[in-house]
Each structure stands twice: as structure tokens, then as C-alpha cells.
Amino acid sequence: MDSKKACIPIKTLPESARPRERLIEYGANSLPTYELLAIILRSGGKYGSAIQLAHKLLNHFEDLYQLKMAATEELLAIEGIGQAKAVELQAIFEFSKRLHQARLMKLGTIHSSQEAGDYYLSELADSHQEKVLVFYLNTKNEVIKKQIIFIGGLNMSVAHPREIYKEAVRVSAARIMVGHNHPSGNPEPSPEDIEFTKRLKEAGKIIGIELLDHLVVGHSSFISLREQGLL
Incomplete structure (x- = not known):
């Protein structure tokens, strides 16, 4: 026409x-x-x-x-x-x-687990609900996006890496860093946290997206699973 x-x-x-x-x-x-x-x-x-x-x-x-x-x-x-x-x-x-x-x-660049942990503390330490906050990073460790994936009575043994990596693929992230809080205030990783981290790491290997660290946040401190040799 x-x-x-x-x-x-x-x-x-x-x-x-x-x-x-x-x-x-x-x-x-x-x-x-x-x-x-x-x-x-x-x-x-x-x-x-x-x-x-x-x-x-x-x-x-x-x-x-x-x-x-x-x-x-x-x-x-x-x-x-x-x-x-x-x-x-x-x-x-x-x-x-x-x-x-x-x-x-x-959003900045993530230079270390300590730097990320300080941010996670400021964001999650006072929360009464368990939350999982993910940093999506490019190859230079610049933060493309940060997003809270789970909120509520999360059981890390049943949380699925699919939700995290689906967004990682959507924003073309090369790496991710994950942090979640324990409302109890104790940052010691639970067996479920450790198992979830292993599943997350293996899923990332399959699709070519690296898991840099998983940080567990308490009321005033955090624990890096990488630094604990659990990643």
C-alpha cells in the first residue's frame, strides 16, 4: 500500500x-x-x-x-x-x-567478597525475613544488576538455581555473587546453605556463568563460603 x-x-x-x-x-x-x-x-x-x-x-x-x-x-x-x-x-x-x-x-564494581559482604550487611542484616540478593556482573566484575530473588520462609534445600540463572542469562551476566541473611542473626552456613551453594555452582558451570561467592549474613557479620573452602 x-x-x-x-x-x-x-x-x-x-x-x-x-x-x-x-x-x-x-x-x-x-x-x-x-x-x-x-x-x-x-x-x-x-x-x-x-x-x-x-x-x-x-x-x-x-x-x-x-x-x-x-x-x-x-x-x-x-x-x-x-x-x-x-x-x-x-x-x-x-x-x-x-x-x-x-x-x-x-552500582559499582565488586573487588572482593569483603566489599560485597559489607553491602549485603547494610542491605540484609536488619531484615526479619530471609532474603536472597544476587549481584549480576560482567567480565570486569561491574554490577549490571542487583535483585532480590527470594523473600520469606526460604528453605535453601528447596530453593532452585533456575530462578537465579534465568535472570543472569537475560542480562548477559558473566558472573554472579549471591548473598542471603539468617534472621536469627547467626551467619554460620547451614547444611542446606552448603548444599544449595554446590547446586548453584554446578548449574553455573553448565551454562558458563561463574559463581564468585555465596555470603551468609547475620546481624553484624557475614561468612564467605568461598573463604571457608565451601565453594
Whole structure:
């Protein structure tokens, strides 16, 4: 179909179908990729609306990464993309990259079990519920993400490594560090803790993600299973 003939300006759509209004009403995470891209593009032109232009871009490139890596000349070759829109797209992608870098800097780099243990103490020592907190790391031991995986009456003998490694694969982590607290205040690893650590280590070997350490946190101290020779 000729995009010029099929052009339907966004302002003529009902409010419930307009990307900007939908974002305001439902939040950015509820919008599909093409609507987010349409908001960034802001307007279309004689070659179609911003929504149609967004679809055209997404259909042209294999995935978002290819769109991000596109040279200015490649963007300009697409009908409806002029210098201004090409520059706006490149600025958005660069901003996203810098935001990611800033997040890594904020979360920091894990240099030792002691450093990680100090963080786990500050995060978990006062909790009345048992929690498992995982650091997902890249090859430089920079923290990509930290996430509490389990909360509540956790029995480490039945906790499954699958939940931990599923997220590790999703964020492309090279290594993980795991910590959990004992609400009793005693950081001494239980037999269940030791068994869970062994299962976690073996599962990591299978998928190529290294378990750096498992730390057990009490009220005022922690124990590293690696330093205890249990990992």
C-alpha cells in the first residue's frame, strides 16, 4: 500500500490510540516499541505519520541494535527520515548508552567478597525475613544488576538455581555473587546453605556463568563460603 495515500495524521486518531496520550495514561512500559519510537520521531510528513514511520524503521532494520548502529547515511536513505530525525535518533541512542554507563558506575564494581559482604550487611542484616540478593556482573566484575530473588520462609534445600540463572542469562551476566541473611542473626552456613551453594555452582558451570561467592549474613557479620573452602 502506498504510504502517502495511507497517511493518517496522529492528531486525527482517537486519544486512546495516540502514543503520547497512551504513555501519559498507562506509562511508558505499557507501550509497544513502535509507539515509543513514534513519540521520539514526534511527527511524520508526506511519507506517513510518525506511527507509520516508526513501523518503517523497525521493518527496515533487523532489530533495535541494528537501528542503533545505523550510520547517518543509512537512516537518511529511508523515506521520511531527514537530517533532523536522524540526529534525534542518534542522540537518543547515545543518551541511552550513557545512562547505562552511569548505572554501572552507580552500582559499582565488586573487588572482593569483603566489599560485597559489607553491602549485603547494610542491605540484609536488619531484615526479619530471609532474603536472597544476587549481584549480576560482567567480565570486569561491574554490577549490571542487583535483585532480590527470594523473600520469606526460604528453605535453601528447596530453593532452585533456575530462578537465579534465568535472570543472569537475560542480562548477559558473566558472573554472579549471591548473598542471603539468617534472621536469627547467626551467619554460620547451614547444611542446606552448603548444599544449595554446590547446586548453584554446578548449574553455573553448565551454562558458563561463574559463581564468585555465596555470603551468609547475620546481624553484624557475614561468612564467605568461598573463604571457608565451601565453594
